Amino acid sequence: MRRGRLALLCVLLVCLAAALSAAEEALPGTVPWCETQPFGIRHGPREGRRVAITMDDCNNIQRVRELFELSRQYDIPVTFFPTGSMLKDQDAELWRAIAASDCEIGSHTMHHRRLTDLPYDAICRDIRGSQERLDEILGYHYGMVSLRPPYGSFMDKQGRVMPVLKQACLDCGYRHVVLWDLSDTEFSRARSQMWSGRILLFHAYKADVSCLRQLIPWLLQRGYEPVTVRELLELPEIDTTPMP
Numbered sequence: 548m549r550r551g552r553l554a555l556l557c558v559l560l561v562c563l564a565a566a567l568s569a570a571e572e573a574l575p576g577t578v579p580w581c582e583t584q585p586f587g588i589r590h591g592p593r594e595g596r597r598v599a600i601t602m603d604d605c606n607n608i609q610r611v612r613e614l615f616e617l618s619r620q621y622d623i624p625v626t627f628f629p630t631g632s633m634l635k636d637q638d639a640e641l642w643r644a645i646a647a648s649d650c651e652i653g654s655h656t657m658h659h660r661r662l663t664d665l666p667y668d669a670i671c672r673d674i675r676g677s678q679e680r681l682d683e684i685l686g687y688h689y690g691m692v693s694l695r696p697p698y699g700s701f702m703d704k705q706g707r708v709m710p711v712l713k714q715a716c717l718d719c720g721y722r723h724v725v726l727w728d729l730s731d732t733e734f735s736r737a738r739s740q741m742w743s744g745r746i747l748l749f750h751a752y753k754a755d756v757s758c759l760r761q762l763i764p765w766l767l768q769r770g771y772e773p774v775t776v777r778e779l780l781e782l783p784e785i786d787t788t789p790m791p
Contacts, residue, residue, distance in 0.1 A: 579781035581723055586708050586716075587701050590728040591744040591779035596771045598745045599779040600759070601727065603655055603695065605629035608638050610751035614759060615645055621763050623773040624649040628695045631657035631677035634684045642684050651775035651785070653693035653725065654678060662712050663700045670715035678719075682790065690786035693776045694721040725776055734761040741766070746776065 580592055591597060605611045605627055618625045627645060629652065634642065646652055656662070657676030665673070674694065682688050694716060701724050703709050716724060727748035731737040732755050737747070749755040766773060777785065 579783075581780040581782055584723065584780075586713055586723055587726055588723050588780055589726045590746055593742070593744045596743050597774050597779055598741070598743065598747060598766065598771050599626055599776045600747050600749070600763070600773050601626045601628060601653075601695070601725075601776060602749050602751060602755070603628045604633065604659065605655075605751050606633050607751040608633075608635070608641065610753065610756050611638075612641060613756045614749075614751075615641070615648075615650065617756075617759060617763060618650055619648070621767060623763065623767075624651065624775045624778075625773070626651040626653055626693065626776040628653045628655040628693075629681075630655045630659045630697075631680040632659070634680050636684070639684045639686075642681075643686070646685055646689050646787075649775070651693065651777050652681060652689060652691060653695060653776060654681075654691045654721075655695050656697055659697045661698055661700050662696050662715075663703065663709055667711045667715050670712055671719055674715065674719040674721070687790050688786070688788045690720075690788075692721075692782045692785055693725045693780075694719075694723075695725050699726050723780070723782075725780070732758045734758050734765075737762055738765055741771070743771075744779070746779070 581588060591599065602611065602614055602625065611627065614625055627650065654674060654677045656673040657680065658673055660673060662670050662673070678691060681691065701708060701712055725746070727746040729737065729740055729745045730748035731740065732749070737758060749759060
């Protein structure tokens, strides 16, 4: 009698395992975090200990180099948002090294114009021009997946997303614009405002890099994990293909 019950229990367990396996296969894939957010994303998930360090404009290539060296020293990624016009031929080797590393390169448009002041065609030219210039510098296509609008401007005076700007971004392949929720070059203030999901905004200035020389080891000592914007927001993978 006891053997019969054990045999029946084994059969039931096998059936339950099969049912659970089938249910898992039937479940749709997890929705990327960014797809649960509005068009303008200011931070990542607040759970965990992840943050994203970003540098805009990149108009001083020496400061860009210093931050890239910091990223390699501490083995962490940084997301650079260079303005396309700042991508110079003489700096191509550095940008190729950045692109080949764990860091990320995102678009900050070609000419750093306020997109909310431009018509649809001009917005598209500014966004696409940035991509074309990066590809030219690298010598291959590096499909940027993150776009940061100059000055963080993407809304009208009433605080509404501008339809023309949003449509231009979508047509250029960007479903979201990436903003930030912490911008402070004073180390003591920056650390006092730190928590998970922060997108940290810096520029290619001496004060910014000096702050990061203190902030990066502080973040690591306290268990924070610096990641790229793409990783933090779960944006699509970066596509790299040879130039035609």
